[in-house]
Every structure is written in structure tokens, then in C-alpha cells.
Amino acid sequence: MKILDxxxxxxxxxxxxxxxxxxxxxxxxxxALDLYKATQDKKYFQFVLDHINEAITEEGSILKYEVEEFNIDNINCGKVLFDLYEATGDGKxxxxxHKLYEQLKRHPRTEEGNYWHKKIYPNQVWLDGLYMAMPFYAKYEKEFKGTNAYEDIYKQLKVVRERMFDDExxxxxxxxxxxxKERWSNPETGLSPNFWSRSMGWLLMAFVDILEILDRETSQWTEIRDMFEEAVAGVLKYQDVESSMWYQVIDKPEEEGNYLETSGTLMIAYGILKGVRLGCLPxxxxxxxxxxxxxxxxxxxxIEKKELGGICGVAGLGNMPYRDGSYAYYISEPILPNDHKGVGALFMAYGEVLKLTSDN
Structure with a gap:
């Protein structure tokens, strides 16, 4: 109950x-919607409804949203719209x-077919973007168009597996x-230099949220489930024995300045717990x-301070001041209490804890 407080x-x-x-x-x-589904406490649903209603007009226009930015991050907030429509029937x-889906229809892609992370980051794929866009894309296709895009979703994930996974x-x-072309990219592989815990969290959340939506009888569901289980097994190799958390730079726990990071850990926890609940993991x-x-x-x-600590405020690649993807860069970003990424992951993970407890 302290967490709900x-x-x-x-x-x-x-x-x-x-x-x-x-x-x-x-x-x-x-x-918050996950907490609502786990507790049936309507204050969480009302919170989401109130804030979304501040951002969306009756005509469906979205607050200060520009399709032409082609920022894949902007898709993420649209995921809750499906639940709000189902609950209220409000056509806005x-x-x-549909406006957000228009972005995906026009969003630039790499030559291999993956969405660019942003227009300002041409030809780049970040793990973050898979979480931002793919569950929305899957839900849209299921609700409005059938299953025609399942193969596109699978192919984009498969390219990421082929290009970005390190077998060792x-x-x-x-x-x-x-x-x-980016300074942070390896000239031979195109890869950034390090493994960031929150990016692994984004990836696992993307996998499990997609698996929840896709039809299980499809070949794409089985292939994505296998990638998900492989990724979970990989990340478990680096779980800290004492705290059971993961470090900011996930594979370098002994390096000076590295720290146990909240948002990545809770995202990974969410992915694992939801995967178990859905039967995607043993x-x-x-x-x-x-x-x-x-x-x-x-x-x-x-609890007394009402503060969740240990959250990396932000981490990215490129732009100015230049983020080079080095170890020194990842540990230099500010650690911010109560940052939205960490608290959102806390709510999601606790929702899974409650659902698993209630199921048993």
C-alpha cells in the first residue's frame, strides 16, 4: 500500500x-492506466482522462504536435487513446x-525498412523508438486494419536483432x-559503443507489449516471443546479485562512477513480470x-519524502552538446528524482506485481 500512497x-x-x-x-x-486495471481504482483512469482531454480537441487535434517533426517519440503518448475510446466511446x-498513424505511414525509414528515430537523426534506429512506436502500430492494425502490418513490425524487430544484438x-x-556517418557510430558496424540499461528496458517493454496485442496463432508472434525470451535471458546475466538491480551501463558494474539505475531496472522488471503473466516466459x-x-x-x-531516486534524467546519441555514447557520457547525465520515465516504469511494474498476485 505504501507504493499506492x-x-x-x-x-x-x-x-x-x-x-x-x-x-x-x-x-x-x-x-496510471496499468494501475487502474490492476486495482480498479477509478482515480487513476480519471487522472489520465483529465490530462489527455487537456491535450486533445473535439476535432482530434493534438496539443502542439507536428507530424512534420517525424519524431518517433511522439507516438508513445497515443497508446492510451485506445483505452480511453473503448471506455468512453468518444470519437475524438x-x-x-488516426493523426498519429498518419505519421507512421509517412515516417522516414532506413533502406532496410526501419523507422528513423527522428527526422533530426536520419538513418538511425534506437531501441527507445521500438517502444515508442511498435505497440501503437500493432494496436492500430489490430483495431482498424486487420493483421497486414504484423510482418512489417516483425521485420523491423528482426533487423534490430540482426544489426544491434551482440552475441558475446x-x-x-x-x-x-x-x-x-555519426561520430558515435562504429565505422564498420554502425553501432553505438555501449549497452545502456534503460534502452534494454525500452526493448523488453516493446517486445512484451507487442506480444500482448498480436494474435498468438501467427508466425510473427512466435518469432517475436523467441527474440523476447533471448533478450531476457541475456539481461539476466548482468542482474546485480546483492540489489537485484541493473547498472546504468549494464555490462560494466565495476567501472568507476557506474550506478544502479532505477528506470532501466523497473522497465526490465515490467517486461519480465508481464512476460510471465502472459505466458510468454516460463x-x-x-x-x-x-x-x-x-x-x-x-x-x-x-515514502516519507514521496521521492523515487536513482533515475537517469535522459540519455541519447548525437545532437548538441554532442552525446558520443561513451561510458563517460552515460554516467555524466544528471540523476533526477521522480523523473517521469522512472515513475511511469514504477507504476507499470507494480501493476504487473498486483496482477500476478491477484491471479494467484
Missing amino acids: FAEHYINNYKRYKEKWNYEDGCIFKG YVKAI KSLYYHGYDESR DCYRVFGEKAFEGTIKKYLD
Whole structure:
């Protein structure tokens, strides 16, 4: 119940991450809906409804959203619109869903068919973007068009597996530049230099949320499930024995300055726990997700201060000031309490804890 006390305080004192449509708010809204589904407490649903209604007009226009930015992050906040439409029947949510899908129809792609992360990052694929877009894409296709795009979704994930997975480490690199023009990219492979825990979290959440949506009898579901289980098995090699968390730079726990990071750990925990609940992972994996969740709460959640600590504020590749993907870069980004990415992941992961407990 202490976690729900924190959640209630957080939504009662909520401030938007930006005064425009953004993925960070989307993390909180998705997490709040997960808590609603797990608890049936309507305050979580009402919180999402109120804030989304501030951002969407009756005509389905979205607050300060520009399709021409071709920013894949902007798709993330649209995931909750499906639930709101199902619950209310209000057509403005469908109109907004269609506007976001228009972006995906026109979004630039690499030569191999993957969505660019952003227009300002040409030819680049980041693990983050898979979570931002693919579950929305899968849900849209299932609700409005059938299963024609399942193969496109699978192919994009398969390219990421082929280009970004390291067989020796059993981890995925954060980014890939097909053009090899970015300074951070390896001139031979196009890969960024390191393995970032939150990017692995984004990936596992993408996998499991897609698996929840896709029809299980399809070949694509089976192939994606296999990639998901492989990725989970890989990340478990690096779970800290004492805390059950994961480090910011996931494979370098002994390096100076590295730290146990909250958002990546909770995203991974969510992926594992939901994977077990959906039957995408064997039951024996459950303990790893539960220990990761409990370890994070023990280390970083201060109930009295209403504060969740240990969250990397942001990490990316390129742009200015230039982010080179080095180890030194990842540990240099500010650690921010109560950042939306970490709190959203907390809500999502706790929703899975509650659902698994209730199922048993």
C-alpha cells in the first residue's frame, strides 16, 4: 500500500513534463492506466482522462504536435487513446489515433525498412523508438486494419536483432546508424559503443507489449516471443546479485562512477513480470522480476519524502552538446528524482506485481 500512497501523491501533484505532446507524459499515463486495471481504482483512469482531454480537441487535434517533426517519440503518448475510446466511446480519441498513424505511414525509414528515430537523426534506429512506436502500430492494425502490418513490425524487430544484438554479450546496443556517418557510430558496424540499461528496458517493454496485442496463432508472434525470451535471458546475466538491480551501463558494474539505475531496472522488471503473466516466459523467471522490483523499492523509494531516486534524467546519441555514447557520457547525465520515465516504469511494474498476485 505504501507504493499506492506514493502513486496517489504523485498524480495529485502532477506536472506535465513539457507543454506539448511528449513521450515522458505518455509513460506516466500508461503506468496510471496499468494501475487502474490492476486495482480498479477509478482515480487513476480519471487522472489520465483529465490530462489527455487537456491535450486533445473535439476535432482530434493534438496539443502542439507536428507530424512534420517525424519524431518517433511522439507516438508513445497515443497508446492510451485506445483505452480511453473503448471506455468512453468518444470519437475524438479515434481522430487523434488516426493523426498519429498518419505519421507512421509517412515516417522516414532506413533502406532496410526501419523507422528513423527522428527526422533530426536520419538513418538511425534506437531501441527507445521500438517502444515508442511498435505497440501503437500493432494496436492500430489490430483495431482498424486487420493483421497486414504484423510482418512489417516483425521485420523491423528482426533487423534490430540482426544489426544491434551482440552475441558475446547477449545484449543490444543502444543505437545503430545505417549510414555510418555519426561520430558515435562504429565505422564498420554502425553501432553505438555501449549497452545502456534503460534502452534494454525500452526493448523488453516493446517486445512484451507487442506480444500482448498480436494474435498468438501467427508466425510473427512466435518469432517475436523467441527474440523476447533471448533478450531476457541475456539481461539476466548482468542482474546485480546483492540489489537485484541493473547498472546504468549494464555490462560494466565495476567501472568507476557506474550506478544502479532505477528506470532501466523497473522497465526490465515490467517486461519480465508481464512476460510471465502472459505466458510468454516460463514461470521460473518471475522471481527475477520480483526481486528487481523489490530491490529498487528498497534502495530508491523514500515514502516519507514521496521521492523515487536513482533515475537517469535522459540519455541519447548525437545532437548538441554532442552525446558520443561513451561510458563517460552515460554516467555524466544528471540523476533526477521522480523523473517521469522512472515513475511511469514504477507504476507499470507494480501493476504487473498486483496482477500476478491477484491471479494467484
